[in-house]
Amino acid sequence: MPxxxxxxxxxxxxxxxxxxxxxxxxxxxxxxDIVFVELPDVGAMLDKGGDAAVVESVKAASDVYAxxxxxxxxxxxxxxxxxxLVNSSPEEEGWFFRMTIxxxxxxxxxxxxxxxxxxxxxL
Amino acid sequence: MxxxxxxxxxxxxxxxxxxxxxxxxxxxIQYTGEHGGIVAEHEWTRTNAGLFDVSxxxxxxxxxxxxxxxxxxxxxxxxxxxxxxxxxxSLLLDEEGGVLDDLMVSRWPGHLYxxxxxxxxxxxxxxxxxHLPDEITLNHLDDHALLALQGPKAVDALARHATGEYxxxxxxxxxxxxxxxxxxxxxxARAGYTGEDGFEISIPxxxxxxxxxxxxxxxxxxxxxxxxxxxxxxxxxxxxxGHDLSPDISPIEAGLIFGINKRRRTEGGFLGADRILREIxxxxxxxxxxxxxxxxxxxxxxxxxxxxxxxxxxxxxxxFSPTLGVPIAMAYVDQAxxxxxxxxxxEVRKKRLPATVSPMPFVPHRYFRGS
Numbered sequence: 342m343p344x345x346x347x348x349x350x351x352x353x354x355x356x357x358x359x360x361x362x363x364x365x366x367x368x369x370x371x372x373x374d375i376v377f378v379e380l381p382d383v384g385a386m387l388d389k390g391g392d393a394a395v396v397e398s399v400k401a402a403s404d405v406y407a408x409x410x411x412x413x414x415x416x417x418x419x420x421x422x423x424x425x426l427v428n429s430s431p432e433e434e435g436w437f438f439r440m441t442i443x444x445x446x447x448x449x450x451x452x453x454x455x456x457x458x459x460x461x462x463x464l
Numbered sequence: 465m466x467x468x469x470x471x472x473x474x475x476x477x478x479x480x481x482x483x484x485x486x487x488x489x490x491x492x493i494q495y496t497g498e499h500g501g502i503v504a505e506h507e508w509t510r511t512n513a514g515l516f517d518v519s520x521x522x523x524x525x526x527x528x529x530x531x532x533x534x535x536x537x538x539x540x541x542x543x544x545x546x547x548x549x550x551x552x553x554s555l556l557l558d559e560e561g562g563v564l565d566d567l568m569v570s571r572w573p574g575h576l577y578x579x580x581x582x583x584x585x586x587x588x589x590x591x592x593x594x595h596l597p598d599e600i601t602l603n604h605l606d607d608h609a610l611l612a613l614q615g616p617k618a619v620d621a622l623a624r625h626a627t628g629e630y631x632x633x634x635x636x637x638x639x640x641x642x643x644x645x646x647x648x649x650x651x652x653a654r655a656g657y658t659g660e661d662g663f664e665i666s667i668p669x670x671x672x673x674x675x676x677x678x679x680x681x682x683x684x685x686x687x688x689x690x691x692x693x694x695x696x697x698x699x700x701x702x703x704x705x706g707h708d709l710s711p712d713i714s715p716i717e718a719g720l721i722f723g724i725n726k727r728r729r730t731e732g733g734f735l736g737a738d739r740i741l742r743e744i745x746x747x748x749x750x751x752x753x754x755x756x757x758x759x760x761x762x763x764x765x766x767x768x769x770x771x772x773x774x775x776x777x778x779x780x781x782x783x784f785s786p787t788l789g790v791p792i793a794m795a796y797v798d799q800a801x802x803x804x805x806x807x808x809x810x811e812v813r814k815k816r817l818p819a820t821v822s823p824m825p826f827v828p829h830r831y832f833r834g835s
Binding site: 395 | 493494501502503504506691694695759760761762764783784786791813
C-alpha cells in the first residue's frame with residue numbers, strides 16, 4: 342500500500358477508499374516525550390492543511406494538520422492509555438486516525454518515501 | 465540580534481544537546497541519547513544528579529561604602545540578619561510594587577553577590593545602577609559560568625572534587641562557601657531550582673568545560689536541559705520569572721511574602737513599599753495557586769480558569785508532571801476560589817478540564833537542612 346508524506350511531517354497510508362494518518366519518526370523525535378494526543382471526533386470533516394489533532398509533549402502543544410480532505414472514520418483508541426506509542430512506534434502502532442479520501446487528486450501533491458527522506462535530510 | 469554563545473556551547477553540542485534560543489543565548493533544551501529526553505532527564509534529576517548549565521544567569525558583585533543601607537533602599541531585604549556565608553531569596557520591585565525580577569543575595573566578605581535571571585539581567589543592572597548611589601560598585605561577573613548540580617546524589621558526586629576549608633557536607637540549604645575544583649576557584653551554594661538537594665557552582669568561564677567534563681565523568685551525573693529544568697521547578701512550586709512573575713504581579717499576590725523580610729514589612733523604605741505594605745495589611749484580590757488537572761491534557765500558560773461559568777483566573781505556567789503522571793499548573797485566581805480543594809476548571813481548546821486547587825510544592829522539597 343502506498344505511503345505518502347507531507348512537509349508538516351505527517352504520513353498517510355492509502356488503502357482503497359481509506360487513509361490512515363500519523364506523524365513521522367522525525368516529528369516525534371522533534372516533539373519529545375508525548376503525554377497526550379487529542380484526536381478528531383469520528384465524523385469530523387477535515388480540510389487539507391487544516392487542524393486535525395493536537396499533540397501535547399511535556400513542554401508544548403503542537404498541531405497536526407490534515408494531509409488531505411475527508412471524513413474521520415476512526416481514532417486510535419490505544420493512544421488514550423498510551424500516548425507514548427507515538428514516540429516508540431510513530432509509523433505503525435502510534436497511528437492517529439483513519440479518514441475517507443475526499444479528493445484523490447490531493448494525493449498527487451504529497452511526497453513519497455524517497456522524497457520525504459531527502460526533504461528531512463535537508464532540514 | 466542573533467543569540468550569543470555561552471562558554472559551554474560546544475560542550476553541550478558534544479553531549480548531543482538540542483540547542484534553542486533562550487534569554488538571548490543558544491541553550492540546551494534537552495539532550496539526545498540513552499539518558500536524553502525531557503522525561504528521562506527529569507527522572508534522572510529526581511533520583512540521581514543532574515548537571516545544568518545556567519551560565520545565562522547574571523552574576524553581580526556589589527561593594528562600596530554604605531552597601532547594606534543602599535541595597536535596602538532598593539530591595540525589601542533585611543541585610544542585618546544576612547550573615548556571612550548565607551544566601552537569601554529577594555525581589556527586585558518597581559516603584560509600583562510590580563516584580564522586575566527575583567534573585568538570590570549572598571553575603572561575601574565586604575561584598576554582596578547577586579544571581580539574577582538571564583532574560584532580565586541587563587535591565588536589572590540598569591535598574592540597580594539607577595537606584596544605587598555612585599559609591600556602590602556593581603561588577604557584572606560575565607567572565608564566570610554557573611553550573612547547577614541537582615538531585616539526591618549531587619552531594620556524593622560533587623564531594624569527590626570540591627575541596628575547601630571545610631567539608632561540602634557542612635553546607636546546609638542556602639549556605640555557600642569558597643571551594644576548589646580541579647585547582648580552580650569555585651563558589652558553591654547549596655541551593656537550586658528543582659526542589660531537590662543540590663548545588664550552584666560559580667566558576668571562571670575558562671574552567672567551565674574542564675569542570676563540567678569532570679562532573680559528568682561521575683556515574684551519578686547526566687546533563688539536563690531547560691525542558692526538564694522547567695518541569696522540575698513546576699513540580700517544586702517555584703515561580704518562573706516572565707511567566708508566573710511579572711511587573712503586573714506583586715509579590716504578595718505571588719505568595720512570596722517571605723521575600724519581603726519581616727522588619728521591612730512594617731518599616732517599608734524600599735521601592736514599591738506603598739503597595740506592598742497596603743497589600744500585607746489588606747490582602748489582594750487574586751493569588752497564585754497550584755492546580756492539579758484530571759485526565760492527561762495539560763493546561764498551558766494563558767488558559768482561562770473557571771468556577772462554573774465564571775472566569776476566576778488565568779494559568780501562568782502548566783505542563784505534565786513526570787513524577788505525578790498528571791497535568792499540573794500554576795494560576796492566579798480570585799481569593800474566593802483559591803482554597804486548597806476548590807473545584808475549578810481550565811479551558812483548553814474550548815474544552816473545560818476539571819482542576820483542583822492543590823498545595824504547592826506538588827512534589828515535596830528535599831532540601832538538606834542538616835543531619
